[in-house]
Amino acid sequence: MNTAETAHWVNGLLPGEPEFHQVGAFKVAGYTLGDESVACSVDFGRVNTGLITEGGAETVEVRSEILCLARTPASVPGRAVGAAATMLLDAALALREAISQAQSPLPVPMHAHPGQLLPGVGIMANLPREGYSVVHGILADPRIWGPEIPYVREEAGQVSVEAPDEAGELARLTLPLQLILLTEAEFALAAQEGGDVLFQRMAEQGVDLLDFKR
Template sequence: MCCLPPWRSWGPKINADESALWLSEIIPAPLEFRYVDERRLGLAALADAQSLALTTTFNNTDTGLQSQEDGTDVRCELLTVARTGQPEVAAAINAAADTFEKADGLLPAQPGVMLPSILDVPDITVHHGLFIAPYLWGGQTPQFREEGRLTLILQLVMLTDSEYAFGVEEGVGKLQGAVAEQGIDLLDWSREG
């Protein structure tokens, strides 16, 4: 994993202000920080009518992950991007964070994890979540390293019922291959399927 840019430790655990500063420096658009349903999120408008939402304090949630190299706790901030409004991306990211928090460490926040039925919004055809390594940074995942903890970005993509069913039956790897092969636009949350 690579740091973009290299981060220094600011004490024992990253706080909300430090997290906001780090996220502001790595997201390729100005972030607006707001409370949405009692969770502090960073929201941004991107090119091509895309909206971005990400958590800013989810790194305080232990989902049970540790580095295989040295046992360091691995935490994350959750991010999603779509060609839809900010209320929809905020609802999706909050629902995903709630799901992990309710699992109380039994559901790891890592690529390949699928979350069923997390979003039910009018005019949106995607209801299920899949976590992937983020692609905003060209394959490199930004990270914030501090003593005893590593915080990464984890990206949520939303799936239709049929895409989710395919992923459950055939596996996430085959689903990702089929998405690429068929040119499915994962940013379109009103797509058929």
């Protein structure tokens, strides 16, 4: 999908009227919902982080848009979304450059998929300067729509793109991916034990993920 198509899709998923902001290289839609807010990228789908899914004889390319929820003004999760998108873009470009230069060892890839840790993403978004205690991030399947995750499928040969993205020969799925911001202690647990253990502990302790000053 191009940016206009993605913005239309995202706007159909989230309530309220969006305000669009340019955050670095990315456009982000911000929604204010009472004392809560949601921010979602509308052009991160142009970034290829190397994900594919195989079902039977078919291989499908997977792209995503990043969303973040907070109990703050929408500009705060918006900056976090922009920082996460930038971090993933930089990692994809670095890996591509290393492969083209036949470098060894190759940089560790960062994929836009659940469980991917984003060290320092809150710092990139300048959150600590504003008194927020969340400084890192992890990507997760969003649950705000229940167990079913919305997606858009574009068939092979019908993928709509805009520069610098290029349509290949594969069908494409685009899905929302949630950015959850973490404190130092939460990030350390995720790095040591994995995202599943982190989320289980946070659920047991009743951690408010929307509280960026927890």
